Amino acid sequence: xxxxxxxxxxxxxxxxxxxxxxxxxxxxxxxxxxxxxxxxxxxxxxxxxxxxxxxxxxxxxxxxxxxxxxxxxxxxxxxxxxxxxxxxxxxxxxxxxxxxxxxxxxxxxxxxxxxxxxxxxxxxxxxxxxxxxxxxxxxxxxxxxxxxxxxxxxxxxxxxxxxxxxxxxxxxxxxxxxxxxxxxxxxxxxxxxxxxxxxxxxxxxxxxxxxxxxxxxxxxxxxxxxxxxxxxxxxxxxxxxxxxxxxxxxxxxxxxxxxxxxxxxxxxxxxxxxxxxxxxxxxxxxxxxxxxxxxxxxxxxxxxxxxxxxxxxxxxxxxxxxxxxxxxxxxxxxxxxxxxxxxxxxxxxxxxxxxxxxxxxxxxxxxxxxxxxxxxxxxxxxxxxxxxxxxxxxxxxxxxxxxxxxxxxxxxxxxxxxxxxxxxxxxxxxxxxxxxxxxxxxxxxxxxxxxxxxxxxxxxxxxxxxxxxxxxxxxxxxxxxxxxxxxxxxxxxxxxxxxxxxxxxxxxxxxxxxxxxxxxxxxxxxxxxxxxxxxxxxxxxxxxxxxxxxxxxxxxxxxxxxxxxxxxxxx
Amino acid sequence: xxxxxxxxxxxxxxxxxxxxxxxxxxxxxxxxxxxxxxxxxxxxxxxxxxxxxxxxxxxxxxxxxxxxxxxxxxxxxxxxxxxxxxxxxxxxxxxxxxxxxxxxxxxxxxxxxxxxxxxxxxxxxxxxxxxxxxxxxxxxxxxxxxxxxxxxxxxxxxxxxxxxxxxxxxxxxxxxxxxxxxxxxxxxxxxxxxxxxxxxxxxxxxxxxxxxxxxxxxxxxxxxxxxxxxxxxxxxxxxxxxxxxxxxxxxxxxxxxxxxxxxxxxxxxxxxxxxxxxxx
Ligand SMILES: Cc1cc2nc3c(=O)[nH]c(=O)nc-3n(C[C@H](O)[C@H](O)[C@H](O)COP(=O)(O)OP(=O)(O)OC[C@H]3O[C@@H](n4cnc5c(N)ncnc54)[C@H](O)[C@@H]3O)c2cc1C
Numbered sequence: 001x002x003x004x005x006x007x008x009x010x011x012x013x014x015x016x017x018x019x020x021x022x023x024x025x026x027x028x029x030x031x032x033x034x035x036x037x038x039x040x041x042x043x044x045x046x047x048x049x050x051x052x053x054x055x056x057x058x059x060x061x062x063x064x065x066x067x068x069x070x071x072x073x074x075x076x077x078x079x080x081x082x083x084x085x086x087x088x089x090x091x092x093x094x095x096x097x098x099x100x101x102x103x104x105x106x107x108x109x110x111x112x113x114x115x116x117x118x119x120x121x122x123x124x125x126x127x128x129x130x131x132x133x134x135x136x137x138x139x140x141x142x143x144x145x146x147x148x149x150x151x152x153x154x155x156x157x158x159x160x161x162x163x164x165x166x167x168x169x170x171x172x173x174x175x176x177x178x179x180x181x182x183x184x185x186x187x188x189x190x191x192x193x194x195x196x197x198x199x200x201x202x203x204x205x206x207x208x209x210x211x212x213x214x215x216x217x218x219x220x221x222x223x224x225x226x227x228x229x230x231x232x233x234x235x236x237x238x239x240x241x242x243x244x245x246x247x248x249x250x251x252x253x254x255x256x257x258x259x260x261x262x263x264x265x266x267x268x269x270x271x272x273x274x275x276x277x278x279x280x281x282x283x284x285x286x287x288x289x290x291x292x293x294x295x296x297x298x299x300x301x302x303x304x305x306x307x308x309x310x311x312x313x314x315x316x317x318x319x320x321x322x323x324x325x326x327x328x329x330x331x332x333x334x335x336x337x338x339x340x341x342x343x344x345x346x347x348x349x350x351x352x353x354x355x356x357x358x359x360x361x362x363x364x365x366x367x368x369x370x371x372x373x374x375x376x377x378x379x380x381x382x383x384x385x386x387x388x389x390x391x392x393x394x395x396x397x398x399x400x401x402x403x404x405x406x407x408x409x410x411x412x413x414x415x416x417x418x419x420x421x422x423x424x425x426x427x428x429x430x431x432x433x434x435x436x437x438x439x440x441x442x443x444x445x446x447x448x449x450x451x452x453x454x455x456x457x458x459x460x461x462x463x464x465x466x467x468x469x470x471x472x473x474x475x476x477x478x479x480x481x482x483x484x485x486x487x488x489x490x491x492x493x494x495x496x497x498x499x500x501x502x503x504x505x506x507x508x509x510x511x512x513x514x515x516x517x518x519x520x521x522x523x524x525x526x527x528x529x530x531x532x533x534x535x536x537x538x539x540x541x542x543x544x545x546x547x548x549x550x551x552x553x554x555x556x557x558x559x560x561x562x563x564x565x566x567x568x569x570x571x
Numbered sequence: 572x573x574x575x576x577x578x579x580x581x582x583x584x585x586x587x588x589x590x591x592x593x594x595x596x597x598x599x600x601x602x603x604x605x606x607x608x609x610x611x612x613x614x615x616x617x618x619x620x621x622x623x624x625x626x627x628x629x630x631x632x633x634x635x636x637x638x639x640x641x642x643x644x645x646x647x648x649x650x651x652x653x654x655x656x657x658x659x660x661x662x663x664x665x666x667x668x669x670x671x672x673x674x675x676x677x678x679x680x681x682x683x684x685x686x687x688x689x690x691x692x693x694x695x696x697x698x699x700x701x702x703x704x705x706x707x708x709x710x711x712x713x714x715x716x717x718x719x720x721x722x723x724x725x726x727x728x729x730x731x732x733x734x735x736x737x738x739x740x741x742x743x744x745x746x747x748x749x750x751x752x753x754x755x756x757x758x759x760x761x762x763x764x765x766x767x768x769x770x771x772x773x774x775x776x777x778x779x780x781x782x783x784x785x786x787x788x789x790x791x792x793x794x795x796x797x798x799x800x801x802x803x804x805x806x807x808x809x810x811x812x813x814x815x816x817x818x819x820x821x822x823x824x825x826x827x828x829x830x831x832x833x834x835x836x837x838x839x840x841x842x843x844x845x846x847x848x849x850x851x
Binding site for chain 1: 681682683684686688691708709712713714715716717718720722724725726727728729730731768771775794797798799801802803804806807815816818819820821822823824825826827828829831832833834835836837844847848
């Protein structure tokens with residue numbers, strides 16, 4: 001028999017970026033909030049020994065334990081989905097702060113085009129431009145409407161940056177100045193200007209200078225130690241939920257965090273949630289936490305999985321295209337990149353920060369004419385210097401042996417003579433790309449795993465090639481002696497790390513039927529359930545997702561407070 | 572330019588003007604927000620500047636960096652040709668048999684051979700590294716999803732076998748030796764270097780067909796484990812004396828690159844995690 005606890009105002013499932021932000025905003029306004037996090041507690045003191053590439057990058061110290069829970073994957077409906085038995089394509093967060101602890105901090109805003117992609121594409125190119133089966137949609141919110149929430153997120157996190165000359169309008173400058181410019185970034189700036197492109201410093205959550213945010217949280221500046229991606233920050237310089245929003249929520253005395261609490265079901269009756277059922281994984285005890293409002297912030301996969309397992313919302317049926325939960329799964333087309341080898345110059349490649357870089361948006365969104373192109377959208381192109389750690393970074397020019405004397409010689413030679421330029425290619429939604437429950441494979445509790453059905457399409461192949469060519473032009477202009485770049489994208493595969501930018505499954509929209517939530521992240525089918533995260537993106541933009549996830553979380557928090565007062569659907 | 576940033580005085584002074592999570596005047600993140608253990612941690616580390624304690628773990632790290640480094644020097648593992656040094660007790664086997672160990676030592680040396688730029692896998696201790704890794708979580712696939720049912724999948728779906736890494740090594744090494752016996756009448760470790768290269772190549776290209784495992788995947792695993800042994804922190808048993816890092820001018824673990832980040836290439840003497848261990 002499950003133990004039932006006293007009711008709380010709000011229960012939050014998963015305390016990463018989205019959960020942390022909402023906890024902070026709601027508790028500041030006086031609501032009682034319980035945060036259930038399946039993983040462990042985290043704090044800055046954990047990171048004494050953090051500069052350990054083997055432990056954190058190769059053995060995935062901070063990620064979800066796949067022996068307990070993973071996903072299954074198939075390229076299409078005609079083959080059997082099999083479990084991702086080892087890490088590869090993306091890395092799942094676990095523990096207080098979620099992936100927000102071991103992210104890089106590249107914190108972009110999406111373009112106005114992204115939010116109105118279907119209507120703006122149709123308007124400019126006609127509706128035949130959107131190929132059969134591509135299910136891109138408008139978000140039901142515009143960039144201008146979301147702008148104040150981006151601003152809030154950036155101020156909370158202390159984002160360092162300068163105005164993007166091709167971005168949407170800003171109400172305020174970035175709260176802190178851009179990060180420092182390294183010699184290679186300088187070269188990128190000069191080369192792109194020569195090519196009549198518009199470089200700007202990558203917006204960074206690494207913190208260019210000491211900063212105190214509007215909540216009074218003070219953090220120290222980044223030391224460029226070169227260990228961000230897959231690592232926690234030993235300085236607290238990188239904005240993560242544990243050093244920003246969670247302490248603010250704790251301070252109110254109204255936030256109860258329960259770690260080691262794995263939520264298995266959202267309980268509901270008559271179109272309203274009544275609470276959640278979770279397992280205390282240290283004792284195995286089954287516990288019911290009743291609540292007036294349930295907030296689901298357990299990252300894309302578990303957001304979708306919890307709704308499907310709880311039979312909340314209408315599951316997506318790829319045959320008919322009806323239903324919404326699990327629809328519009330998309331990703332990021334990240335392989336369109338170029339590597340440059342410099343005989344005459346060495347760089348401090350070992351130094352850096354997760355979001356130390358310089359970007360252009362000339363080939364992103366609809367910032368360039370697609371009339372004669374066989375794809376839509378594009379992606380941000382950037383040169384970044386994130387710290388080239390030696391196990392994972394051994395670039396050699398194409399044609400070099402992969403091991404032995406020649407490999408050793410060249411990999412040592414080029415270790416500090418290589419630069420790379422990469423793109424965050426956008427990813428469109430298709431009718432046959434979706435998430436549902438796997439019929440065969442189970443997690444440690446016996447619940448079905450999430451099943452991904454996804455592959456790259458012609459759209460992605462064309463886009464990746466186009467972006468790789470642009471990257472290579474810039475690299476040549478920068479004076480590389482030799483440039484290698486992607487020629488063929490190939491099929492999507494689960495083994496190589498690409499990005500943890502999974503999107504969709506609980507998408508946002510202007511009306512029920514084609515979307516699962518409204519623009520406050522409130523479920524159309526259960527008005528006291530808010531599902532927040534990149535799961536709400538109808539398709540993915542040409543940027544890293546978290547700036548937008550943060551903005552949506554601030555808006556959802558505002559919606560929850562409104563709902564608390566008035567009840568009912570907010571839109 | 573030769574420079575050791577962890578001893579650099581500007582880096583040591585840097586924290587002084589940094590704001591702090593513990594600054595009692597700075598709102599929600601002060602006082603009771605952070606529990607007493609954090610306070611104790613800062614006090615223990617002896618690093619409090621006036622009323623302002625330094626945020627993050629940086630405080631005690633800067634406080635002890637020097638100690639740590641001295642410590643690292645005196646306990647540095649023995650190199651083959653240094654007489655006075657203490658023995659390196661890490662160099663014994665946790666998993667491999669001696670025969671397996673010799674094959675791994677020979678094979679990894681061909682993957683990352685000694686040359687004029689410095690030591691190869693053998694001197695760096697890569698075979699010890701792999702042995703130690705197979706003895707733990709990684710060897711048992713402790714954090715991988717190993718539940719049935721098992722089906723042969725598409726290439727894009729990744730590893731779908733039921734064998735653990737230690738079992739893959741057992742089989743792969745035995746087959747490498749079998750192949751050497753068949754082609755040259757000698758064990759792999761006894762072959763000439765170019766014969767060893769040819770045998771490894773035959774595995775890499777799957778010219779050798781094995782029934783239980785894929786020769787190519789085994790080679791791939793051996794290659795990536797070799798690079799891990801060359802470049803992981805010396806605490807794991809490879810990268811002896813940080814020579815792997817030194818060969819490619821990788822400075823290992825440094826607390827700050829603030830002073831060189833805007834500059835051209837700067838050579839920095841490497842430092843390992845041992846330098847981060849607070850003295851007790
Ligand atoms: C290596 C890496 C680098 C990245 N770099 C960038 C970057 O530079 N820029 C960018 O924009 N994005 C980046 N990202 C992505 C970014 O981390 C995510 O977009 C962001 O963390 C998403 O926030 P979230 O709150 O939706 O999910 P998360 O931060 O992942 O939090 C979800 C939380 O829910 C918990 N949870 C899940 N299921 C349950 C359950 N059943 N019960 C209880 N708790 C549960 C998890 O343990 C986790 O703590 C990166 C990601 C990775 C892995």
